[in-house]
Amino acid sequence: AGEVEQTNEQAADLYASAGAFDPAAARAALAGWDARVLVLAGERDGGPLPRVAAAVAELLPHAELVVQEGAGHFPWVDDPDCFTQTVASFLG
Numbered sequence: 001a002g003e004v005e006q007t008n009e010q011a012a013d014l015y016a017s018a019g020a021f022d023p024a025a026a027r028a029a030l031a032g033w034d035a036r037v038l039v040l041a042g043e044r045d046g047g048p049l050p051r052v053a054a055a056v057a058e059l060l061p062h063a064e065l066v067v068q069e070g071a072g073h074f075p076w077v078d079d080p081d082c083f084t085q086t087v088a089s090f091l092g
Helices: 009-015 023-031 050-059 080-091
Strands: 037-042 063-068
Touching (some): 063 080
Parallel strands (some): 037 063
């Protein structure tokens, strides 16, 4: 419901502008990252799709991928207990 008022049109215009992405540099930086990362996607999320989240997790050497069953784009709303357990387990 708050999407329109929370949208920054100026930032959105620049987000995917020409020269905004350097995939090779991004992949190289991620490959050298030594931090644990939780990549959590909802099973029914349209963005990122779980297969896209899996591809992102593959770029990070210490990533853990979790696809929350039955969840969409807001897994903490769809099943807050499952989401909380997943994050707490990762941080614990």
